[in-house]
Amino acid sequence: MGVMEDGRFGVGIWSPGLPTYILLTTLLAVGMTWLYKRQQKVWLVEQIPGPKALPLIGNSLYFWDSPEVLFQQLYKVTEFGDVARFWLGPRAYCLLSSATAVKSILSSQKHLHKSWDYSLLHPWLGEGLITSAGKKWHTRRKQLTPAFHFKILEDFLDVFTSQTDTLVKRLRRKADGRPFDVFHYITLCALDIICETAMGRRVDAQNDSESEFAKAVHDLSSLIQFRQFRPWLHPDFVFRLTSHGRKHDHCVKVIHDLARETIDLRRRARRAKERGAQKEAEEEVFGKKTRQAFLDLLLEYSEKDPSITSEDIMEEVNTFMFAGHDTTTAAMNWFLYVMGTHHEIQSRLQEELDAVFQGSDRQATMADLRELKYLDMCMKESLRIFPSVPSIIREIKEEIQIKNYRIPAGTSIAIHVYRLHRDPEHFPDPDAFDPDRFLPENCNKRHPYAYVPFSAGPRNCIGQKFAQMEMKVVLSSILRNFRVESDIPWKDMRVLGELILRPKEGNPLRLHPRK
Numbered sequence: 001m002g003v004m005e006d007g008r009f010g011v012g013i014w015s016p017g018l019p020t021y022i023l024l025t026t027l028l029a030v031g032m033t034w035l036y037k038r039q040q041k042v043w044l045v046e047q048i049p050g051p052k053a054l055p056l057i058g059n060s061l062y063f064w065d066s067p068e069v070l071f072q073q074l075y076k077v078t079e080f081g082d083v084a085r086f087w088l089g090p091r092a093y094c095l096l097s098s099a100t101a102v103k104s105i106l107s108s109q110k111h112l113h114k115s116w117d118y119s120l121l122h123p124w125l126g127e128g129l130i131t132s133a134g135k136k137w138h139t140r141r142k143q144l145t146p147a148f149h150f151k152i153l154e155d156f157l158d159v160f161t162s163q164t165d166t167l168v169k170r171l172r173r174k175a176d177g178r179p180f181d182v183f184h185y186i187t188l189c190a191l192d193i194i195c196e197t198a199m200g201r202r203v204d205a206q207n208d209s210e211s212e213f214a215k216a217v218h219d220l221s222s223l224i225q226f227r228q229f230r231p232w233l234h235p236d237f238v239f240r241l242t243s244h245g246r247k248h249d250h251c252v253k254v255i256h257d258l259a260r261e262t263i264d265l266r267r268r269a270r271r272a273k274e275r276g277a278q279k280e281a282e283e284e285v286f287g288k289k290t291r292q293a294f295l296d297l298l299l300e301y302s303e304k305d306p307s308i309t310s311e312d313i314m315e316e317v318n319t320f321m322f323a324g325h326d327t328t329t330a331a332m333n334w335f336l337y338v339m340g341t342h343h344e345i346q347s348r349l350q351e352e353l354d355a356v357f358q359g360s361d362r363q364a365t366m367a368d369l370r371e372l373k374y375l376d377m378c379m380k381e382s383l384r385i386f387p388s389v390p391s392i393i394r395e396i397k398e399e400i401q402i403k404n405y406r407i408p409a410g411t412s413i414a415i416h417v418y419r420l421h422r423d424p425e426h427f428p429d430p431d432a433f434d435p436d437r438f439l440p441e442n443c444n445k446r447h448p449y450a451y452v453p454f455s456a457g458p459r460n461c462i463g464q465k466f467a468q469m470e471m472k473v474v475l476s477s478i479l480r481n482f483r484v485e486s487d488i489p490w491k492d493m494r495v496l497g498e499l500i501l502r503p504k505e506g507n508p509l510r511l512h513p514r515k
C-alpha cells in the first residue's frame, strides 16, 4: 500500500534503490553466515553426551533449583562421561572430569581466558589477576610472582601466628564440649590475616564484630555467589533495582574506600621514608609494628613503572583479599570437620604435633611447619575430598579436540574438580578419607592432573604456598589446643558448591581443651 502520484492510495510495487539493495544483501549474507556458524557450533556441541536440551533455554530448567540441588545436578552431568555438555540458554558448556581431559585445558598456553561467569567479580576486582586475560594478565602475573617468594612468605609467619593466637583465645571461651559453629570464627581469622598481609592494615575483625569492612567483604562474597546462579539477576540494571544489588554496591564502596585510603596512606609513609621521617609516618598510620605487605611491593613496582596506576594496585589488593580469604576459610573448616569425624586420624596427627612441639605453647616456626608431614598429607586429602574451588571455568577462543570431541571456539569449559578428585582410577574407594594417598610413593605414580585443588599450569593459584603455610599455622595450633568432634556423619553433610565449596549449615563442632 502506498500513496500514488495523483494523491490516491493504492497498491504499488516497491523498488529499492541500489544502496538499499546492497545493504539488504549484505545483512542477509551476514545473517546466513552467522546462522551457518551457529548451527555448526550447535552440531559439534551436540555430538558430546549430556542431558537433553530444550530450544532457546537449553538445560536451564535442569539447574533451576537451590544451589545445593544445582551442585548435585552438575555432578549428575558428569555421569554422561568425562567429557559432557550442557547449555545455559544459548551458552554451551563442556564439563571435564578426568585427568586426561583436564590436562588438555590446564596444560595449555593458549586456553587461558576466563569464562563469562567471572564478570560478576568485575565490580569488586576490576581486571585483577583472577579476571584479566591476554597481555595484561601475562604482565601482571610476571610482576606479582616475586611477591609470593619464600622469603616474603616467611615474613608473614608473624601475622599468621599472632592472629591464630587470637583465634585460639576466642575458641577457648567456647570449648566446653557443647557444639557451636566454628565457621564464622575461622572466617574472621582468615580475614584478619589477609587484610594484614595484603594491605598491611589491621582491621581486627576477630575483636571487632562490628567492623564495617569485614562485614562488607563477607557479605559481598555471599552476594556474588547468590547472583551467580540466578540468571535474571545477571544484567546490571536489573540487579541494581533489587535490594541485593543495592547492598552489593554499598559493600563494593566500603571496600574500595578503605583500599583507596590505605593506598594513599601507604604512599605517604613511603614518601616520608624518603625524607627520613619513616618511623613517625608509619607509626602515625599503621601503629607501632610495620612489615612489608603485598601492597608495599605493588607500590614499589609502581614507583619504578609509572604505567601502574593506583587503580591497578587496588585491583590486585582486592583480588588478593577475595582469593585469599574465602578459599582458605573453606579449606580450614572442611579440614576440622574431617578431623571431627575421623578420630583415629586426629589422634595420629596430634601425636605428630606433640612430638614436634613437646607440649609447649611456643609459636610455630618455619622449621616446625616443614616437619609436620602428616599434617601436610591430611590437608592434601581434605582438599581432595572438599576442594575449596569446586570448578574452574575457561572460555576457548579457538576450536580444540578433547578425546574424540571437537569443541568449537566460544564454548565455556568447566573443570569439575570435585568429581575429578573422586575418580576411582586414581583414588580407589574415593569417598574414604585416607591421608596415606599422599605418601610420596603413592603420589609419584599418580597422573599429574588427577589432583588439582590449586588448579595447574600457567594460571594456577599464585597463593598456593601462602595458603598452605597459613593453614598449617592455624590448624596445627587449633589441634595442639583442642580435640574436635563433629556430630554430623559423613553421609549427612550437606554441601553447597557455588564459587566456593562450603558446608551448607555451617560447621558445628564440639571442642575439648587438651591441656
Ligand code: HEM
Pocket: 129, 130, 131, 141, 319, 320, 323, 324, 325, 327, 328, 331, 387, 388, 389, 391, 392, 393, 452, 453, 454, 455, 458, 459, 460, 461, 462, 463, 464, 466, 467
Ligand atoms: C586453600 C586455599 C586456596 C585454594 C584452594 C585456591 C585455589 C585456586 C584455584 C583453583 C585457582 C584457579 C581459579 C581459576 O582458574 O578459576 C586460584 C587462582 C588464584 N588464587 Fe588461589 N586458592 C587458595 C588460596 C589463595 C590465596 C591465599 C591467595 C592470595 C593470597 C590466592 C590467590 C589467587 C590468585 C590471585 C589467583 C589467580 C591466578 C591467575 O589467574 O593467574 N589463592 N586459586
